[in-house]
Amino acid sequence: MNLIFLGPPGAGKGTQAKRLAARYGIPHLSTGDILRKAAADGTPLGKQAQALMDAGKLVPDEIVNGIIDEALTSPEAAKGFLLDGFPRTVPQATALDEILQRRGRKIDHVILLQVPLKVLLDRLAGRQVCPKCQTSYGRNSPPKKPGICDKDGEKLEVRPDDQPERVQQRLQEYESKTALLTGYYKARGVVRPVDGVGSVDEVEKRIEKALS
Numbered sequence: 001m002n003l004i005f006l007g008p009p010g011a012g013k014g015t016q017a018k019r020l021a022a023r024y025g026i027p028h029l030s031t032g033d034i035l036r037k038a039a040a041d042g043t044p045l046g047k048q049a050q051a052l053m054d055a056g057k058l059v060p061d062e063i064v065n066g067i068i069d070e071a072l073t074s075p076e077a078a079k080g081f082l083l084d085g086f087p088r089t090v091p092q093a094t095a096l097d098e099i100l101q102r103r104g105r106k107i108d109h110v111i112l113l114q115v116p117l118k119v120l121l122d123r124l125a126g127r128q129v130c131p132k133c134q135t136s137y138g139r140n141s142p143p144k145k146p147g148i149c150d151k152d153g154e155k156l157e158v159r160p161d162d163q164p165e166r167v168q169q170r171l172q173e174y175e176s177k178t179a180l181l182t183g184y185y186k187a188r189g190v191v192r193p194v195d196g197v198g199s200v201d202e203v204e205k206r207i208e209k210a211l212s
């Protein structure tokens with residue numbers, strides 16, 4: 001199963017992608033998580049990406065295309081993969097086509113998570129993230145101890161790009177560059193629209209149904 005999760009910031013891509021990847025035993029490849037880790041590790045790639053990410057702008061296509069090309073060579077990705085946050089532009093989608101063609105593979109489903117703006121803003125304003133394991137907590141899914149990750153006891157943080165003005169910038173990037181991908185994949189008949197409003201369990205059930 002080769003899947004893409006598409007949807008605006010705060011739609012729940014990461015939350016649902018983690019669950020689905022665990023269920024199918026396939027890697028969850030999040031370009032956002034990979035870039036944040038590179039930035040936290042202070043690698044040259046991370047340093048290059050950090051300022052753009054913090055400002056809510058997209059990182060250059062060549063950088064993320066390279067990350068995904070490399071990630072898809074891993075043995076774990078051989079039986080399937082789940083892309084979260086990639087592709088995000090038409091040039092990234094065409095690069096992905098080339099990468100997959102080289103490996104004789106294709107995208108089976110694009111899960112399009114649909115969530116109204118008001119709900120997106122509310123979710124992003126309430127998000128806290130574990131800097132170590134990247135687990136996200138929200139107003140509807142708080143940690144057991146306030147401000148502390150349930151999994152590893154790390155102190156939770158607010159993502160710099162979740163500040164309101166950065167969120168506006170990210171939403172603009174989504175509308176002007178990423179939303180076009182819906183048409184790109186619709187033409188191939190692989191888009192599965194899913195209502196992303198409701199509890200995490202409810203949305204997960206809808207995704208399961210859309211894939212069956």
Ligand code: AP5
Nearest residue numbers: 009010011012013014015031032053059085123127137138
């Ligand atoms: P990235 O990390 O991909 O961010 P994003 O796409 O903006 O998405 P988010 O992580 O904000 O939201 P999500 O949809 O995953 O929602 P989540 O599950 O966390 O990218 C960050 C940056 O990296 C980009 O801006 C860019 O700079 C760079 N980048 C990454 N990929 C790139 C690429 N391909 N090209 C160029 N640049 C790239 O949920 C959000 C909140 O809601 C959480 O608190 C969660 O707990 C809560 N929640 C989730 N589901 C529900 C629910 N059903 N009910 C209630 N709350 C919920």
